[in-house]
Structures are given as structure tokens and as C-alpha cells.
Amino acid sequence: MILVLGSTGFLGSNVCQLLDKNGVEYAGASLSTGVDLRKHVDVDELFGAIKPSVVINCASYVGGLQFGLAHPTELFTNNLKMALNIYQALEKHSIPKIINPISNCTYPGSASLFKVDEWWDGPMHDSVLIYGFTKKALWVASQAYKAEFGIISNNIILPNMYGIGDHKDELRAHALGALITKFVKAKVEGNSQVIVWGTGTPVREWLNVLDGAQALIRSIPIELGQDPINIGRGEGISIKDLAYKIREIVDVDCEIFFDLTKPDGAPIKTIDGATGTSKLGWSPEIDLDIGLRDTISSYLKEVSAKN
DSSP states (O other), X not given: OEEEETTTSHHHHHHHHHHHHTTOOEEEEOGGGTOOTTSHHHHHHHHHHHOOSEEEEOOOOOOOHHHHHHOHHHHHHHHHHHHHHHHHHHHHTTOOEEEEEEEXXXXXXXXXXXXXXXXXXXXXXXXXXXXXXXXXXXXXXXXXXXXXXXXXXXXXXXXXXEOTTOXXXXXXXXXXXXXXXXXXHHHHHTOXXXXXXXXXXXXXXXXXXXXXXXXXXXXXXXXXXXXXXXXXXXXXXXXXXXXXXXXXXXXOOOEEEEETTSOOOOSEEEEOOHHHHHHHSOOOOOOHHHHHHHHHHHHHHHHHHHO
């Protein structure tokens, strides 16, 4: 039995859909299903009842850059509580394996192309330090629990994700999801201007959530070893170019204003996916333009149905 934590979230729900499609038996749990992973008793009871052979840990307390700057203590305490409770329950209930998706913000802030052997080569960017630390702590936990209890952790580093079902709240969404929301809102409400945080120059690599889910599921039968593996193609796009691309796809007549009083975050974030390609025999498949069109089309239909 596979247990998916955060099963109703953006990544977790897509993992569950793919498991369903593949006919794989699983159970899901999240705060919305009544399981608070920040509470030790909830995690203990869940793991004891399900007794999974593998846990896919998609649970996370996360938001975009704005959210992280506004809620640093919540990011820190909630994510660390979940990590500690999960690993303690793995050991108590003799669960042999966990798969952790880890954010690419855990790489040094000065890096531009993220390589696994450079993961510890410098501090994280200040704008993501708190959230990034909690995700990097999962790797530290995996070392401790492997050394003492033999628990296997597959740590999968993913680029920022987008896709159907992403957050629509501009505060909680990452840059791409927030941009889609803004341009769709401009189209529906007839707004003449869309405001984009920062200069628009930062470059980001984007992974469709369906590819993210595929990477996690493909790693289930594999023991990847102590080092994390990267999923990615090393290809990025600037926030400015992304904004213009989204405006074109949404087909809205509006100006784009870059708010230079807002922070940019790290200048470049792309991933060298060679380790993922080697270990999984697979690399991300969904082209950004195709993924954007599908995501925007879905959101426009959703908005249209409400109006």
C-alpha cells in the first residue's frame, strides 16, 4: 500500500490521479481529509492504520514569494513539525521507504544551473531561506534515519511547478500561477493593466505538475541512494517573457507594469536534470507552451462556468 501525504494538494492530487490511472492501490491523507500532519498523534494513528510500504510525502506548507515574506514563522514551524512527525512515525511503524519532493530553492542562491554535487556549495537565497531550510532538513532527516533505522528516502529535487489545479490565490501561487490569475482576471474584468512584481529579469525553469507526479511515481521501485536527484531540463524563461507569453495565450488587451519596488528573488534558477535522467531513465516530457495553453484553457473554462 502506498500512502500519499498532502493528497488533496496541487502535487499530491496529481500523484493520486496518476496512481489511479496506473491501477495502483494507495491511500491519501491531508488536512482537508481530517489529518493534521503537524500533530504527532494524527500522524501516528494514520501510519498505524494504513501500514504503508511506501510514503510519498507531498505535504507542504508553501506559497509564493509574497507569502513567504509575510509568513516566515508559519513556514518554519509548520514544515518542520510535519517532517519530524513523519520520520518518527516511519521508524515507529517500521515503514521502509519515503519519497520526498524537495524544492529547487534549496540550492545556493548564487547558482544559476543547479547541479547535485553543488547542492551544499553556498547559502540559499535570502528570499527563500526559511522555506528552503525546512525542505533541506528532510535530507538531513533522511541521513539520520537511514544510518540508525535503515529507512530509505528518495529525495527528488523539482523545479517550480505549474499546471491545472494550481493555486488561484495570488498570494499562495508561485509566479507562473499568479501571472495566469492576474491576466485571466484582467480579461474577465476588463482591466487595462497587470502589475508584475520586480524587474521581470529573473529566469525560472517550470515543470508541469504532471511531470512532477510522474517523477515521484517512477522513483517508487528504485533506491536512489543518499544524494538527491534533479528533475529538469536546464531550460528557463524570464518572468518578463513569461508574462508576455501568458498575455498572448489569454488573449487580453492590457499593459504590463513591472513594480520595481518589489523583490525579484534569485536571478536564475534552472536545473541540470542529468541525475534524474540517469536514475529514472526518463526526463520531463511536457513542453512549456503546450502546458501553458492547457492550464490557461482549463482556468478560463472554470471562470466562465462561474460567471
